[in-house]
Amino acid sequence: MNNSYDIVIIGAGYAGLVCARVAAQRGLKVLVIEKKAEAGIQLHTTGIIVKEAADELHIPKEFTRKVHGVRLYAPGMKRFDLDSPGYYFLAADTRGLLRWLAEQAAGAGAELVFGQAFDGARREGDEIVLDKPSIRARYLVGADGARSQVARCFGLGVNTRMLVGVETEFEGVEGVEQDRLNCFLDSNLAPGYIGWAVPGVGVTQVGLAGRLGEKPSTEALIEKLRDVYDFSNARVVERRSGPIPVGGMVRPFAAERVLLVGDAAGLVSPLTAGGIHPAFRYGRRAAQVISDHLLDNGPDPGLVLAREYPRYRWKALLRRSLDRDPPNWFYDWTLGLPPMRAFAQLVYFHRKGLKTRAGWRDLLRWRR
Template sequence: MTDRAAAGAAFDADVMIVGASFAGAACALAAARAGLRVVVLERKVDPGEKLHTTGIVVREAAEQTWLRHAPAECFHRVEQVRLYAPSLRSLALRAPGYYFLTTDTPRLMRWLAAELVCHGVDLRLGTAFTGAQLCQGGWHVPGIGRTRYLVGADGVRSRVAVTAGLGRVRDFLYGIEYEFPGLTLPGPDALHCFVSKRLAPGYIGWVARNPTGVQAGLALRHAPGRTCTPDIDGFLQRVRHLLQIPDDAAPGATRAGLIPCGGPVARIARPGVMLTGDAAGVVSPVTAGGIYSAWRHGEAIGQAMAGHLLHGGVAPERVALESAPRFLTKRALRWLFDRLQFDWPFEVLLHTPPLRLAAERVYFHRRGVRAC
């Protein structure tokens, strides 16, 4: 037995990941497919329940990540963004070849959990992470065992971050989303985005068709210490006539939660422990690309842990830090939107080149955009 193998035999796992959503699953799949022993702790018994994500997947995630293997029934393709001013005047935006996928998110998360098991991950559903202690060469998680690496993919209120003394997410949006099963929308499929300082200060409202119906959400800037809940019912009352959502339509499911918007946390890793996904703040603060950035970061960490343990490669803690996207331009837009959001300039600028350029950066990731 080699020295590396002998050292590994003293541990119950090479990697323990807390959280089985997109970033945690990406990290687990990358590490397990490379040959590591991976344990994933997920507090939910059913990974498709009590979701917080909108589940909107950008083209890059659909084509360049493991999500490309998901069943087609999980997705609904959307090729247009319709942007609405506060008066409900609108602008249709397209980019040749670009698209979004809305998802049957519960089904997608259950498929993803099955993929983990299929690739040899020890997925422990209904298992909450309560803490960990440093041990020789790694971490000891009570009731679970010893691991070389601990990864926190457990959301904006990460217990792993608290346990390990890592950075905490400080800047948030707060969002609520309804799902209306069986509904459809009129006209060409689009991601409908609504700007309104009164209803969505600091962010937007949105409506889109998905594989099972229609999803509608509203998010606003979260102010610590002040309770402010998005008025999603007021938002729907204002826009339902445009999208032909019946007055008596009742949501079949509701999602709500905090959305990081301040960029990566100050301390994303220390020896033997790293954060990814929402816990690390590595989600885009302005656009629907959060799943993609979280996936790529989690995957990079998983590959780095395998490369380091099996081949003496670069330390994964360094990779966790260096591969974290900074979102500098989008964070600048976020800062401006927080402080200079007024309805009248948006009305004036709706059909102008500067606004179309901003939409290109936000929705289509700098690809050419065509306004209709």
């Protein structure tokens, strides 16, 4: 390992690896430092990739399977199917995908160091200096997740509002609809969020999220799901959990020669808790604007991205209403009504979910 780099990126997750690949492709000397022993282990995500992200990053087919719709269950288990022609989600083999992203970054020329935790750095003149390993960098990127050490080290904003997600990956669960994300509304089991059963790549991923401090129980969800799925031959492959920032972008997210991306920057939808698409998108943008700055005297990356990072205003507003835990009877009562269905279409498929005028009108039609 040389000790002088254009960019040092902390974290080999989605944001860090995409950033590393693009920065190396642009001719920068890049180092990624990751505390885990290798890419794609100790996962903490379900890994659903929305179509918009799949359109931006061409992921080899072997790591994903398409899922075309959503089956949304009310707390009383009445179900509703939601679709949007042409739209799909990708369930992913996240281990394989992260390993592939690491290979892509290395193939583009980035150096990756695994098994090394970042634990501090300082600014010295025009450089950022790390002691362990002994490194000098012209720019430091914090892609180190929801509890970013880089943010703390440089006095940047940190995530305060979080959900906690827990998930069990199974083989051998029977009866799960294979072409839909199966989602379960239940304010008792998943306060502030939902539960899910995702037909993954060769596995079924069953999980739920709720507010931090009220760790949700996968066992309780599975107990409820025994009415609809057969777990008698199910074998647990892996269990995982992790925090999900839902408070929106942290402030400040950048300082001189230091920038946060992905979960570290709070780039997660406060409503859907999806962070993979923003990690891809802004990982790439961070690499582009930093290379413009370092190679071509371009503007300050922090200022450029301050105009581009999403504000999530209406999603943050809706997050506040979910935080009030609408009672289960409310979901049971309203889910069949056109406005709720239209709203659910909007949440899962964005504007494409309400393609027709009738779809938009449904948002205001409070009669069945």
